[in-house]
Amino acid sequence: MAKRKTLPRVDPYTATVAQRLMVGAMEEMAPLILSGRNGYAAREEVLREFVPAWIKLAGRGAADAAVRGMYALEPEECLTGAERAGLRRLQRIEADNIMRRAKQREAEHRAYLAEHAPHLLPKKRSALEWAGDAFVLLVLLGVILSVFFIRPAAAEEHGRWRALAACGVVQMSSPEYERRCRRFSRTERSTIRDYDLPGPGAPKEWERPKDYD
Known part of the structure; x- marks a missing residue:
């Protein structure tokens, strides 16, 4: 120990x-x-x-x-x-003096620029310029929202249409029908729309099973 x-x-x-x-x-x-x-x-x-x-x-x-x-x-x-x-009072006085000297130097620098190089002074922005910047920010915000929210929703809907189209080309008596068509209602299975037709990767017209097959 x-x-x-x-x-x-x-x-x-x-x-x-x-x-x-x-x-x-x-x-x-x-x-x-x-x-x-x-x-x-x-x-x-x-x-x-x-x-x-x-x-x-x-x-x-x-x-x-x-x-x-x-x-x-x-x-x-x-x-x-x-x-x-x-001591605390002295520290506050010293901090105030530092800030006052910094503001004085800034004012002297701006006065020198105004006399010798006015084009280097920062320009005051007008209300129209601020409104333009706000509009640009709103547009960018809309683009970001569309990328993160609208596109996934559209992709999900497009995937559902493709799945419904794939369900429509499967024979009702085949075991594949239950797996592909389980997620859709009976009305959806019997409804044919132009945008539900098979997309890329789906069976072609001559590849679909015929009634006599």
Whole structure:
């Protein structure tokens, strides 16, 4: 049975010292995060600077416990509630500034095109052009519906006519009659229409059985 790995125990005094070390590191991280630095990068920078001093000041045990505690926290947890709210406001302001600069650059580009190359500006579409596009889309939709719905129905109906025509050329007394003509009613079997005549692959006139055969 594999031995379960456990974290090293920290005595209360070492834990208290580690917590105080963490408070100092968190206070150093807060202004870096509020200035726009990435929280994870700020944590690495603070720990590289503080850990050697922690080892000399409080010993390796307390320094290790403080480092583990810092990595157990998310960077934003090093901020107070007011600081987190301020950070969110700064992020919204930065996003608004980015959008405003993008719109300004777009407006400047359009103004430059309007002055030097007006033919490159996108033209506004008229209502007639939109109506034409809508008509084309409706036509395409009708074609698609006809391909997927109307053609299969016509093919099925054509197949029924061919089957009825094949039924009409089979002798009533033959065992093939029941198999070919079972799906049709008595009225359908006795009705002859021009479009029910045998199509490609059906017996020719001279190949049909005669009454005297």
